[in-house]
Amino acid sequence: MLEIFKRYIGILLLGVVIKLLDDDVDGDKNQKTLYSKIYSDLAEYKLPYCLLFLSLSMLLETYLVFSLFTCAYIIGMFHFPSQKLPLHLKAYQEMALLIIVNLLLVPLEIFSFAFIAILLIQLIDDLMDEAYDFKYGYKNLVNSFGRGEVILTSSILLILCLMLSWTNTVIVLSCSFLINYLYSKL
Template identity: 65%
Template sequence: MFLEIFKTFIAVFLLGIVIKLLDDEVDGDKVLKAVYSSIYKDISAYKLPYSLLFVSLTMLLQPHLVFSLFTSAYMIGMFDFPNKKLPLKLKSYQEIGIIIVLNLFLIPLEIFFLSFTIILLIQLIDDLLDYKYDFKYGYKNYVNKFGKGEIIITSCILLLLCLILSWINTIIILSSNFFINYLYARI
């Protein structure tokens, strides 16, 4: 039991680092962070090989959960740009559709639903924490789009759904996310 929890935490933690690095790459946040942190600059220089290594390790530890979490993060990241044409010559909504179908065929439904729900919850929590900064600088944010009260209520509902689906994985994923954000703020 404890070995399985440990494997899940390590897998989610390493995947979280990869998602954070990719998010910075896509959003362009790496430039500002690299100015203030030499550690981040060093990590950022080797993010591709480390990301591939970390994803490979996570797939060995928890393949269904990791695949579903990663693809859910990818889909939720594309929500704001549904008609954007991507390198595969598909629009974002088309890639999202393909990824949903892949998850439905390859991943147990409960794991996919938990992964999508918890990644959406993490996105909403992040938006709650960053809404003033995002509003000030014009970044897309669900709190600024729908309202703080609505996002808090939605987050509570999503948290309850996640706890019902798998309280252990919910605790592991959320604690890993908060730990990564804590470490990220320190570098």
């Protein structure tokens, strides 16, 4: 039971980090800071808190957190594969490098689960943000491929996640939903 609690807290902290960093990349922070004093205060100290939360989550669940974080980065860069990044590599080169690092350092079943789980979360997020993303021109897989296709793909990914680890699936998805709920209340 303690092991599951540690994993839940580690993944929850990681989810907060991913959500905060995603705002910077997507440019969503501007809207939130106009309406939320809490978010505005948090955004001012985002970097140190992200580093602290990421460090704590890595202590609690090293391989899974590392793999979830790098998979979120990989999938986040998927829409811009030719973009040149600060390390003077193109996005697809960084993505390939991170996949190789995961394959070398993380057990394959953990990396596979992490990649599928993050892709599932991305698809669910795109389903929930379909109208907003269409209105403001953000990249969204539902708008690119269709609602039915994304629902079918999400269902398949959910089954794969459950087959790989039902415990991790419940933890990762519940953390994702909790973070999105709390974030919407800021």
